[in-house]
Amino acid sequence: RMRNKQVQHVVAAIAVLISLLMLYSVFKGWSTRVPASSFTSQQTSQQQQLQHPKQTGDAAAAKTKPAAAAANATAAAAHAGDVLPPFTPSPLGQPYYVYPTARTNTSVSVTIVIVVTVGTKMEAFATALNSVKCYGALHGYSVSVEFDNKFKECAVHKDKFFRRHCHTHKLMKTEIKEGDWALFIDGDVGVVNPKRLIEEYLEDGYEIYLFDRFYNWEYAALSYLVKNNERGRGWVEEFTSFEFKLPNSFHGTDNGALHPFLMQYLVPENRDPKTRSRVASLCLSLWERSDG
Numbered sequence: 001r002m003r004n005k006q007v008q009h010v011v012a013a014i015a016v017l018i019s020l021l022m023l024y025s026v027f028k029g030w031s032t033r034v035p036a037s038s039f040t041s042q043q044t045s046q047q048q049q050l051q052h053p054k055q056t057g058d059a060a061a062a063k064t065k066p067a068a069a070a071a072n073a074t075a076a077a078a079h080a081g082d083v084l085p086p087f088t089p090s091p092l093g094q095p096y097y098v099y100p101t102a103r104t105n106t107s108v109s110v111t112i113v114i115v116v117t118v119g120t121k122m123e124a125f126a127t128a129l130n131s132v133k134c135y136g137a138l139h140g141y142s143v144s145v146e147f148d149n150k151f152k153e154c155a156v157h158k159d160k161f162f163r164r165h166c167h168t169h170k171l172m173k174t175e176i177k178e179g180d181w182a183l184f185i186d187g188d189v190g191v192v193n194p195k196r197l198i199e200e201y202l203e204d205g206y207e208i209y210l211f212d213r214f215y216n217w218e219y220a221a222l223s224y225l226v227k228n229n230e231r232g233r234g235w236v237e238e239f240t241s242f243e244f245k246l247p248n249s250f251h252g253t254d255n256g257a258l259h260p261f262l263m264q265y266l267v268p269e270n271r272d273p274k275t276r277s278r279v280a281s282l283c284l285s286l287w288e289r290s291d292g
């Protein structure tokens with residue numbers, strides 16, 4: 001018992017020592033002086049960078065200044081005798097500014113479709129939605145943001161994820177012009193680079209576009225670009241009704257269903273259990289048995 005007490009005391013003493021050391025290092029961090037002059041010079045050059053450079057010469061001049069000021073800051077700190085490690089800011093760490101210009105060729109018409117579950121608090125989506133609306137306004141893409149109870153026929157979809165695809169299909173049938181494009185995206189998808197145009201992704205002969213998630217190469221149901229013709233609408237409609245084929249498993253709703261759906265859409269023999277390939281049967285049976 002006595003020994004235990006001593007051990008406890010030693011442990012407590014070490015804990016106090018460590019806390020004091022941490023406090024000391026934090027305090028030292030606060031008190032490290034960086035010459036005020038270097039801050040002001042860096043700020044001025046960043047402000048210069050904020051102004052939209054009109055000529056290439058200006059742009060180059062504005063770009064070189066922060067680097068010079070940063071080098072100055074390091075040099076000045078070294079002169080002042082402060083302990084600052086040599087520091088060169090990475091170009092990735094610098095703020096960047098994008099100045100998009102409206103597309104000049106507007107021959108491709110796209111409606112960006114966002115379907116929101118009734119009752120969703122839109123504030124949570126404001127950043128993403130604003131970026132999409134701004135992007136649409138700049139380039140002349142229509143942006144349709146609506147609640148998922150607009151089309152009464154879609155109420156048969158009890159899974160809210162599939163209800164959105166039903167909504168998209170009805171919108172294509174009733175509001176989007178034949179031959180135009182529909183870009184379905186989730187409400188939390190924002191525009192990062194407004195200089196890229198949707199039509200840059202179009203290729204001759206392709207009317208349905210999906211993307212791979214870069215980290216596991218699965219498809220994602222959170223975005224697709226389809227032509228508003230029979231084929232494009234048919235694809236959305238068939239995917240929508242896949243809700244009624246969901247197994248009683250951890251199926252992953254539309255994101256999971258997209259894979260067996262494509263397996264059957266792209267290889268029609270896989271629709272019929274009699275002609276289905278062995279690997280397709282195996283994949284389906286795994287999906288049907290998967291357990292979260």
Ligand SMILES: *[C@@H]1O[C@H](CO)[C@@H](O)[C@H](O)[C@H]1NC(C)=O
Nearest residue numbers: 041042065068069070072076
């Ligand atoms: C760098 O510092 C020197 C003085 O040490 C100053 O004359 C010069 O203008 C500074 N350069 C920049 C880019 O801030």
Ligand SMILES: *[C@@H]1O[C@H](CO)[C@@H](O)[C@H](O)[C@H]1NC(C)=O
Nearest residue numbers: 104105106107108199200202
């Ligand atoms: C505009 O874009 C369409 C579709 O990409 C193309 O066929 C057409 O040639 C373009 N027009 C001009 C003037 O570049």
